[in-house]
Structures are given as structure tokens and as C-alpha cells.
Amino acid sequence: MFSTGPAEGGSEPRQAFRKWGLATEKGANLLARGAAAVALTAGLLMASGVQARQSPEAATALPTVALSALPVQAQQTYRLVLSGGPFPYSKDGTVFFNRERLLPSKSRGYYREYTVRTPGASNRGARRIVCGGLQPTQPDACFYTADHYASFRLIAR
Secondary structure (H helix, E strand, O other): OOOOOOOOOOOHHHHHHHHOOOOOHHHHHHHHHHHHHHHHHHHHHHHOOOOOOOOHHHHOOOOEEEHHHOOHHHHHHHHHHHHOOOOOOOOOOEEOOOOOOOOOOOOOOOEEEEEOOOOOOOOOOOOEEEEEOOOOOOOOEEEEEOOOOOOOEEEEO
């Protein structure tokens, strides 16, 4: 299956195949089994709920949630976003960098984050609304996360 070239010289990959004993039909079978094992492992990880980062294309298929189905505090935060504040936390309205890459890929500064109050929490909690657009009070889209950016749902207006 593999051509090893002349006995002397040859390309680096060919030399490596010979060195590792893979320049034979048996070696090719080992490589094929290894690739199958990697594919099987990836399939098992996905089936168990372990996810790789989403591509920008996958992010456009985020689940949606009706604004009316969100907690009251999220609805209040959403109304504050549309009215331009005032916001209760100094971090509200700051740039959200989308490091998790779960939202559609946009230029830096496109997304802004806002804290959704969590009753009983002594800090900002994990709930946020992230809105994207060039005008903060007229966002193109807003997303809700209850788990500090581990997942997002598109807010349907």
C-alpha cells in the first residue's frame, strides 16, 4: 500500500514509515485501525455530551427562548438594554469577547454583556444577557445564558 521509494534517501515521511515499521501492509492496517479508534472515541465523547467548541455556522442554530419565558429579572435587564440603562453593575454594557465561540463570529466590540440579577446571590451570579449590534439600544440579537456563558439561547422578541 505504501511506496517506500528507493532504499537510499527518500522523503522524510517515507523514512519515518520505514523506521516505525509502517511501510508495510501490516503498518497500513495499524494506521487504519488507529484512525478508526480516534473516530470511535470522538463519537463516544459527542454521544456522552462532551462538546467541542461550535463553529460560527453551528452557533447560528442556537435554541430560542421567548422573552416572556425568561425569569422576571432577565426581562427587566432586557428592557434596560433597550432603554440604555441605567444599569446596576459597572460591568453592564461592556464588550463581550465571545471567547467560548458559542455565538456567531462577529468583530470585536459587536457583543455587549449585561448582568441578570440572581435573587439571593452575593455577587453578580451566572446569568447574563449578551446583545449584538452596532447600536446598543437597538441590538440585532440578544442571547440569554443562565450558566455563565456555557450555553446560550437566542431571545425571541
